[in-house]
Amino acid sequence: MTPAARHAAAIGILDSWLAGSPIEPAYQGWARGARYAGSKDRAAVRDIVFDALRCRRSFAARGGAETGRGLVIGLVRSTGGQLTEIFSGTGHAPEPLTEAERAAGREPSRNEAADMPDWLLPRLEEAFGERTEAVCDVLRRRAPMHLRVNLRRTDRDTLVESLLREGIEAEPHPEVATAVSVTSNPRRVARSSALSEGLAEVQDASSQAVVHRLVPYAGRSVLDYCAGAGGKSLAFADLTDAAILAHDIAAARMADLPERAARAGIGVPTATPGTLDTARQYDLVFCDAPCSGSGTWRRDPEAKWRLTPARLAELSAMQDDVLDAAAGLVARDGHLAYATCSILKEENEDRIAAFLARTPGWVERERLRIEPSETGDGFFLAILARA
Numbered sequence: 495m496t497p498a499a500r501h502a503a504a505i506g507i508l509d510s511w512l513a514g515s516p517i518e519p520a521y522q523g524w525a526r527g528a529r530y531a532g533s534k535d536r537a538a539v540r541d542i543v544f545d546a547l548r549c550r551r552s553f554a555a556r557g558g559a560e561t562g563r564g565l566v567i568g569l570v571r572s573t574g575g576q577l578t579e580i581f582s583g584t585g586h587a588p589e590p591l592t593e594a595e596r597a598a599g600r601e602p603s604r605n606e607a608a609d610m611p612d613w614l615l616p617r618l619e620e621a622f623g624e625r626t627e628a629v630c631d632v633l634r635r636r637a638p639m640h641l642r643v644n645l646r647r648t649d650r651d652t653l654v655e656s657l658l659r660e661g662i663e664a665e666p667h668p669e670v671a672t673a674v675s676v677t678s679n680p681r682r683v684a685r686s687s688a689l690s691e692g693l694a695e696v697q698d699a700s701s702q703a704v705v706h707r708l709v710p711y712a713g714r715s716v717l718d719y720c721a722g723a724g725g726k727s728l729a730f731a732d733l734t735d736a737a738i739l740a741h742d743i744a745a746a747r748m749a750d751l752p753e754r755a756a757r758a759g760i761g762v763p764t765a766t767p768g769t770l771d772t773a774r775q776y777d778l779v780f781c782d783a784p785c786s787g788s789g790t791w792r793r794d795p796e797a798k799w800r801l802t803p804a805r806l807a808e809l810s811a812m813q814d815d816v817l818d819a820a821a822g823l824v825a826r827d828g829h830l831a832y833a834t835c836s837i838l839k840e841e842n843e844d845r846i847a848a849f850l851a852r853t854p855g856w857v858e859r860e861r862l863r864i865e866p867s868e869t870g871d872g873f874f875l876a877i878l879a880r881a
């Protein structure tokens with residue numbers, strides 16, 4: 495496919511999305527019909543679509559319309575590309591710009607330039623003050639890819655060498671001791687032998703940093719109460735000798751965990767609310783709570799436009815329920831840790847304040863707030879204990 499044909503494909507996918515289809519089915523619908531598209535074409539089309547999702551408002555302003563064409567015109571204008579080369583009308587390229595399209599388009603307003611829904615900006619300002627613009631700007635860019643070295647299998651330098659043999663360049667992360675930043679060919683990682691042999695797991699550096707901060711509190715037992723796919727359970731098992739139990743309300747989310755644990759040379763049993771022994775207590779109960787994911791919106795930009803005030807309130811109620819249930823499982827001298835990959839105060843500091851207000855006898859011991867940046871996703875962690 496020519497670059498122009500790739501942009502034409504992205505326009506079609508973005509139009510389906512704007513008409514109400516979720517982005518994955520919209521992309522897959524195109525990909526299924528595009529037998530002529532090789533893996534590089536598919537990756538390039540996906541990149542254009544996701545760039546446009548991340549920068550929806552600013553691209554629509556520069557492109558003069560919130561349509562697939564408008565977003566892609568805005569993208570080309572924003573990135574200094576040649577509109578006449580992409581919109582040439584030849585072969586499978588998009589049609590040339592009309593007079594009206596050439597005349598349309600303007601510099602985005604301050605809110606549009608942040609590429610955030612209007613209702614969210616004041617909430618981000620509450621959390622970040624003068625840094626709000628910089629934080630929004632980070633979320634407009636592609637996310638870095640990080641791996642966690644599995645220390646029970648290898649070390650970071652050996653992992654970097656092993657990746658290089660498969661044409662993947664990577665370097666030690668500047669801040670997180672177990673993390674490696676992939677600097678070339680990230681799409682090869684999923685099928686690399688480093689992953690299939692259990693030398694590493696894909697995990698953002700901020701997720702790893704949260705586990706590092708909790709290692710001193712692990713004691714002899716950790717309950718990963720909202721384990722999901724179990725990335726943090728595996729990190730705990732690699733970094734501590736504590737017994738780890740992975741728990742989630744949805745068993746299906748943990749389906750791959752036993753296999754991943756076996757590959758890493760560790761054992762991580764799983765439980766659900768139906769099987770969890772609620773009479774048992776743990777030195778550390780870790781709640782990686784369901785949240786808006788706003789600290790990771792670079793990876794899932796669709797979610798930025800899908801979140802509503804009503805959904806945020808629903809999430810806050812779920813977060814409160816998780817904290818209440820988890821607190822009862824903490825041993826007398828143990829710790830309760832609450833984390834989200836959200837950057838919204840409502841899901842973070844406010845949830846801790848509400849828990850402490852309604853649950854006498856608990857105090858906050860430590861807090862970590864990680865701003866989304868070139869080095870990792872946004873994260874929040876609070877560590878609580880009985881007074």
Ligand SMILES: C[S@@+](CC[C@H](N)C(=O)[O-])C[C@H]1O[C@@H](n2cnc3c(N)ncnc32)[C@H](O)[C@@H]1O
Pocket residue numbers: 701719720721722723724725726727741742743744747782783784785812815816
């Ligand atoms: C942010 S994700 C966890 C991510 C995971 N810890 C990781 O590192 O990949 C939140 C998880 O909480 C689970 N969850 C939601 N409500 C829950 C509840 N009341 N009890 C336990 N798990 C819950 C969801 O099924 C989801 O898998």
